[in-house]
Amino acid sequence: MDGKPRTARRFSVYKNCPLLTPKDRLLFILVYIKTYTLQVVHGRFFGMVQGKANQWIHVLLPVLLAALPTLGDAPARSLAALAQRRGVSKAAAATVVTPLAEEPAPVVPIPAAASASPLVPMTGPNGASSAPKTLVHSKQL
Numbered sequence: 001m002d003g004k005p006r007t008a009r010r011f012s013v014y015k016n017c018p019l020l021t022p023k024d025r026l027l028f029i030l031v032y033i034k035t036y037t038l039q040v041v042h043g044r045f046f047g048m049v050q051g052k053a054n055q056w057i058h059v060l061l062p063v064l065l066a067a068l069p070t071l072g073d074a075p076a077r078s079l080a081a082l083a084q085r086r087g088v089s090k091a092a093a094a095t096v097v098t099p100l101a102e103e104p105a106p107v108v109p110i111p112a113a114a115s116a117s118p119l120v121p122m123t124g125p126n127g128a129s130s131a132p133k134t135l136v137h138s139k140q141l
Contacts, residue, residue, distance in 0.1 A: 018048045019056060029060040 019025045024046075032042055043053030068074040076082035083093035 018046055018052070025056075025060055026064075028056060029064050032057055033061075033064075 013020055019028055028046055031037075031045070035042075037045075039053045039057065040050040042057075043050050046053070048056075072085075076085055079090055079093055083090045086093060
């Protein structure tokens with residue numbers, strides 16, 4: 001995984017590899033995509049440190065993203081692509097996709113007698129303070 005691309009010899013799995021089989025590698029990257037856990041946590045799930053988890057993610061993610069369109073399993077990014085994949089019209093595909101309904105914001109009536117500032121009733125009257133005076137000691141000449 002480190003260094004220059006291999007030209008002379010094929011990829012081989014070592015005995016101490018945390019992801020021995022292709023099924024393990026597929027599970028590793030699918031769990032990462034599904035949960036997007038921290039790499040430290042994801043590495044612990046599969047018995048490796050964060051640095052190795054990062055390397056495996058960066059190796060396996062492009063492979064998965066290249067394989068999904070080849071298999072015809074890439075997610076549809078538009079309604080037209082979804083309709084074509086399912087072999088139905090756009091109207092029929094629209095029934096499968098339900099748009100998120102936006103609820104209107106609740107309207108809270110403001111009473112006419114309410115003051116402009118909510119702090120007005122909490123403040124004290126202007127004028128002399130009721131706090132005790134601090135005495136200042138100064139030399140008298």
